[in-house]
Amino acid sequence: MGLKHVNAVVVGAGAGGGVVARELSEAGLSVVLLERGGWVSFETHGQDELINQRTTVLGNAYGPDDRSPRVVEAGPGKWDIVMPNEGGYSNNAACVGSGTVSYGAMAWRYMEKDFRMRSTYGAPEGSTLEDWPISYADLAPFYERAEWEVGVSGDMSTNPFTPPRGRPYPMPAFPYNREGLILEAAAKRLGLHPFPIPMLRNSVPYGGRNACVHNRYCCGFACPNNAKNGTQNTVIPRALATGNCELRTSSIASEVVVDDRGRARGVRYFDGSDRAQYQTADLVVISGGAIETARLLLNSRSRLFPDGAGNRHDWVGRNLQGHAYSGADGLFEEETFDDVGPGATIAISDFNHGNPGVRGGAALCNEFIRPPYGFSGMRPPGAPSWGKAHKDYQRRFYKRSVSVRGPVQEMPVFDARIQIDPSVRDSWGIPVVRLSGSRHPHDIEIGRVMAARAEMWLKEAGAVTTWQGLPGPGLSGGQHQAGTCRMGADPGTSVTNRFGQVHDIDNLFLADASLHVTNGGFNPVLTIMALGFWVGHHISDGWRAGGFR
Amino acid sequence: MTPRRWFRLLLGMGLYGGAFLVACAVGGLGYFHFANPRDTCASCHEMTGFYSVWAGSAHRTVSCRACHGGSLTLDVHALESHVDRIVRHFTGDPSKPIHLLEKHVLGLHESCSRCHPQAFADWQASQHSTTYARIFLDPEHNRTASPTNDCLRCHGMFLRDDISLLVARPPDTTGSWMLRDPLRATQPVIPCLACHQIHAPAAAMQAAGFYDHREHAHIPAYLLPLASIRQGERAVKVSRDPRQRVCMQCHAPSAAHQLGTSDDRTPAGVHEGLSCLDCHGAHAHSAAASCNTCHPADSHCGIEVQKMDTTFLSTKSAHNVHTVACLDCHPQGIPARAQLKN
Amino acid sequence: MAGNHNGGGADGVRGVAPAPVGRGALSRRTVLKLGVVGIIGAAVGAGSTAAFARLARTAQPRYRFFSEAEAGLLVDICEQIIPRDDVPGATDTGAIQYIDRQLCGALRRHRQAYREGLESFRRTCLQEYGKPFQDLPAPGKIEALRAIETGKAPGALWGGPSAKAFFSLVLAHTMQSFYGSPRHGGNRGYASYRMLGLDYPQVVGQNRYGKA
Structure with missing residues (x-):
């Protein structure tokens, strides 16, 4: 007894998949949205510093759990099994949104x-550095849709480097907190161009959701006030409201079935009772994040694609990137802490491009409020990490520190990659990924450049002690994971075309950061959402023209 | 033996055996019900902390069962959680922290009224006796700001569920907000335990505490933060009365702590430095009668304050009792201190 | 006190139990016998419960994972990491309770490292300083711990985790206990938040009804 055939099955209800599900259900397609996690609530873990999505020492607040291990390269020929809350796993999350x-x-x-x-x-x-097959101008209208449909507070009027935009942001920017005001004055003295960080967070009530009340902790936590906008409280409810979209939670996709004519027929998955299911569809969209999307493709072997769907030229799982986060920390004589959360308010884009001798750069931002345990590790080199001196340091500087960081653009490396582990399987019996490779030396080099810029900014702001935080050589990925199924014009050196359509499988699409050819010098989520609108728009156009059936 | 004799024997064994087992159970539970908690509940290490705090509290003469009910209970949750705890104890699993369910908290709340009828009556007459229906189904409120989990910080703080399991949105534009469990409608959202830690140490000041919804624990008043309130750049003098810190958890300013923002009612102006409790009773919140405590003797301007429009409900009132300052009535400058009318 | 009420339990049995047997079968003798059985039963129930409760209380180990000796050593190590001064230290705020509880939960995978590491630590102190860690003077404890931290301890004694790895494990867990939420067993009385001057719970209003 099979499941009812639908027009589209979307795997993964995150930033990309949520948007695509909305686009397709709005266009009238019947959609099944599969999500391996479930709906989550602030109530489960509240604002627990030891269990959230950023500090995971006692577990991941929003998934996945230990049923989904991964394997990482610990040294030449040495592979470690790691759990989702351990370092090296490169986790994002597993829940609706x-x-x-x-x-x-x-x-x-x-x-x-x-x-x-x-x-x-x-x-x-x-490096396999390449241009995207689409330009900023192609994506700009879709960025705008993401800003208005999901909801962004911002104001770019003081940032001369911002790319051209049509409509302004739907909500005014957040004001600077005390750190922001200190850094703003310093940036201006340095001739830089500070501006408020655009946020997917309501500065005023928007879309039937409340305005932010500035809780201390935000990054890593669900919002207790429904003021932070994700796909779980915007596009996914809208998709469900069309009546065309069915969300199936606790559904673990194991394989995309590709037939002998090179068409995707549907998705095999395990439902909430761990029963194997097969959902057939006219078209399939995968939005599992750069690591899980690549894993699903590699696990989808067929006669035409014996090494995995879309992997004819061994490009699936390659070029895994994240960001080579760099920056500096500074200690101040005056209090910089004002407890107006979440704390990150100010940015400069002066160093995103045009840094002499290096490629690209990063937006530099002040950090979110450092929680107490996190701050216990924030130390200048050589400072005592325990004993009476530790306590004195905590007392003296907890409210007198500023941290500036930037997501530094990485150079894609062919051997920074995802493969299928030959032996380790998850609790559903699906082979897991193994991660291997390392950063390009350029990432370290440019990290130094950006850290020096951040340190200069802090010194100008009055920091009495400063030190740099530099990226290590290890494999990148984490929550900003990207690049594993890049889009491109040449099927020999890419996985999809410019619309996220897998080469040679016309009804199989990808819509997440795996498409990113490069990952920008910015947090990637709005680009993932914009790509969701871009891919979804293309599919709906094709559908209306009679395609995919 | 004949089948009939067999039958009689079995019947007899069943009867006496059954009676014996029932009597054993009743005896055991009865022992648990009536014996000193030190020898019963508190013999499990999970309970020793609670017991020792209770033993040092003002309520130490009130037995466990007076508020919690005893072991002769048919409460399914209690039985289930006790069995779960025993299993965890022997399997070495970490025990889950012990929390009362909301229905137990409301049961305790009723118990309070038996010994503290006056305080209870005062609370009933106050705005703090508000109910789930009044807080969560107000269409005007929900139109401007829909209910969120953060509401539970100050209302319904003993709930353990996501807000979506408490309140249902209107199905369409003409529908109304509904409580998923209609029986909740008349339940209080700020029961006694919201501001009182029943097991708190005997010193009166420490009986006040705030139940922190996020941490699932009471925080005694003296450990609560004394919020800094600012009027522009100026630091407002805030009373050091620890009980006021309980009030400020909910009657709180916006994150930047500017005076009068959000739900802040910290007095400034002529009343700066007073504690909430100087004017508002701890349970009956009406402050109308309290002016007499200080006025007219302590009036700076010698006018009859009872005749002033001292409403706080209108934030526009020039005489808002929380903020009224000399300059509000004397914009040209403050005259020399007026003579007191005796 | 309990004895009086056992009678109450037996009364209940006498009144209820014989009913299904039928009027004819319920002789005076049966009722009497049932009463005796009930009283004995109630006494056995109450007595064995009391005995069991007493046993449970006396047999109660203080820790879920650690032995008393291990816990004593670990408490002393944690106290060096976060010593008491004018605010409480690791001992007062429950570092051992945090680690002990989490080793039965989320940190289960570190059990062996603790068991072996503490033993290596104990033997290191005996070999290097000639006495147990607890008996060292305060500066000696810090010196010994620094040797462990920097990996100067004799490697032969560290067959499980390396000295360095063990130290960083204990360091991380002690910090978690002190700075994490009290719900996990440490940070008793929100001591670390008060030390940092961090309002807990944060005083923050909801800005409803358009009031900034």
């Missing part, structure tokens, strides 16, 4: 040059 439930909610558009990294800078040796 995925990372957008608990993110910091920075709402960046990538800049024009972020889409043309190769033609702007040339590829360094050892």
